[in-house]
Amino acid sequence: MKIRTVIVDDEPHALEIIRRYATHIPELEIIGACSNALEAFQMIQNTRVDLIFLDIKMPRLLGTDLVRSLKSPPLIIFTTAYQEYAIEGFDLNAIDYLLKPVPLKRFLQAIDKVRHFLSADFKTTQSIETPADASTPPVAHYLYIRVERRLLKINTSDILWIESIKDYIKVVTADKSFQTKQKISVTEKLLPLGEFMRIHRSFIIPVNRVEGYNPNHIVISGTQIPIGRNYKQICAQQFNPDTGFLYRPQPE
The missing domain is CATH 3.40.50.2300 (Response regulator)
Structure with missing residues (x-):
C-alpha cells in the first residue's frame, strides 16, 4: 500500500x-x-x-x-x-x-x-471484507492514543469501554484506564467495525463484553453504563428487549 x-x-x-x-x-x-x-x-x-x-x-x-x-x-x-x-x-x-x-x-x-x-x-478492513477461515486465528487490532507525550498501543480486545469527558476520552481496560485529549467521534472511526458500538454520546462499548442489558443501561464487568436516548433503538435491535438480559445466540 x-x-x-x-x-x-x-x-x-x-x-x-x-x-x-x-x-x-x-x-x-x-x-x-x-x-x-x-x-x-x-x-x-x-x-x-x-x-x-x-x-x-x-x-x-x-x-x-x-x-x-x-x-x-x-x-x-x-x-x-x-x-x-x-x-x-x-x-x-x-x-x-x-x-x-x-x-x-x-x-x-x-x-x-x-x-x-x-x-x-x-487489517481491520480486510477482516470485514474477507470471510474468516475457521482455522485462522483472529488478527489483533490496536488503538493508538497519545498518553504523557508518547504513543500508547492498546489491544482493542482488552477494552471494557471508552468514555468521553469533555475534550478527552478515557479508555478503560480490566487492569487500568488511560486518558488522552481526543474526540470520541474520532476514536469511534479507529475501532474495528462490528465489534464496538456507540450506546451514548459519551460511551462506546465492545459488544462481546456486555454481561447484561435493559432499556436504560448495559452491564460490563459489573459496571452499569447508560444508554442514551438516541441509541435505545439500536441497542434494542442488538440485545433482547423482552428478558432484560443480553441475548447471546447459542453456537451451532
Whole structure:
C-alpha cells in the first residue's frame, strides 16, 4: 500500500532532507512538497493525503494552526527546531515529533509508527471484507492514543469501554484506564467495525463484553453504563428487549 505523503517546510534544506530520507521507504509516495502551510492546505483539499511531514514555525500560518483548520487531518509528523512546541504537537495527536536536524534513525522510527497505525486499520478492513477461515486465528487490532507525550498501543480486545469527558476520552481496560485529549467521534472511526458500538454520546462499548442489558443501561464487568436516548433503538435491535438480559445466540 502506498502512503501518499506531503512535505511542508519553509526551509529548502530541511525539506530536501526529508525527501532524501523518503527514498529509503518504498511505500512512501511523495505527492507534493510545499514551502508554506497555506499551499499545503490547498493541496489537502484537492487530493488524498495520508501523511504530512509538517514544520511548525512558518510564516503566515503555523503548522499547528494548519492541523486545527482541517476537519479530518491526515497522519501528522511534526518536524521543527523548537522543542517548546512538543506538547502542543502531541495535543494535536501527531504520530511523532522530530527535532531538526532530523537523524535518519529517528525518521525511520517515525515511519515505523505510521506503518503500525495504517497496518492495524488495513487489517481491520480486510477482516470485514474477507470471510474468516475457521482455522485462522483472529488478527489483533490496536488503538493508538497519545498518553504523557508518547504513543500508547492498546489491544482493542482488552477494552471494557471508552468514555468521553469533555475534550478527552478515557479508555478503560480490566487492569487500568488511560486518558488522552481526543474526540470520541474520532476514536469511534479507529475501532474495528462490528465489534464496538456507540450506546451514548459519551460511551462506546465492545459488544462481546456486555454481561447484561435493559432499556436504560448495559452491564460490563459489573459496571452499569447508560444508554442514551438516541441509541435505545439500536441497542434494542442488538440485545433482547423482552428478558432484560443480553441475548447471546447459542453456537451451532
